[in-house]
Amino acid sequence: MIHVRTKIDRPPADVVAALGEFSAATIHEAQGRKGALAHRLKPVDPAMSFCGPAFTAEAQAGDNIMVQVAISYARAGDVVIVAGGEFEQAGSFGDVLATACKSKGLAAFVTDSGVRDSADLRTLGFPVFSGSVCIEGTVKETLGHVNTSIAVGGQVVRPGDILRGDADGIVVVDPSEAEEVVLACRRREDHETLIREQHRRGDRTLIEVHGLTEKLKAKGLVVEE
Helix, strand or coil, X not given: CCCECCCCCCCCHHHHHHHCCCCHHHHHHHCCCCCECCCCCEECCCCCCEEEEEEEEECCCCECHHHHHHHHHCCCCCEEEEECCCXXXXXXXXXXXXXXXXXXXXXXXXXXXXXCCHHHHHHXXXXXXXXXXXXXXXXXXXXXXXXXXXEECCEEECCCCEEEEECCEEEEECHHHHHHHHHHHHHHHHHHHHHHHHHHHCCCCHHHHCCCHHHHHHCCCCCCC
């Protein structure tokens, strides 16, 4: 049985960089409101942000041996993302492993389990997203798999999928759709720029600017003047 697959298809760096120009929320909306990981997966510091290809790992709940294996084989720019059984009562990653990740040039670390040393992680500045913060340590006993499809935060994440994370959460993008998603993001941002300009002018109501007049009429909205 193969536990670690070191070769994955990574998306072109320019496509990753292009997606990284947009927020996770914009990408989620632009690609048809899909790909959002569960809202509880958040950064230990709201200022943390990343975009990069997924380097996936499976870990037994309360066990971080495969976390360390995955970090060992990941390459610069990768996002190590771990399915740890959504086990919140464990600090499966801390400042020592974050230092290793940052030294290797990894883009981020994501786990549906917990992390610890949160103050030190914020000082270090390496992007860390998790389902919880917990002081309890983990064992190093059970083998799992690196670079297979995993389920994290209600989404299937495959090795090489593009992950974009910021203060609002994380979204996953299929690399085969990434270039179209970039174009859709630009169109969305252009539209929102126009909307903001109309709000600043103040010569139309919010309902008019957002095109809600007919919808509200059809739904029978009644306003008492």
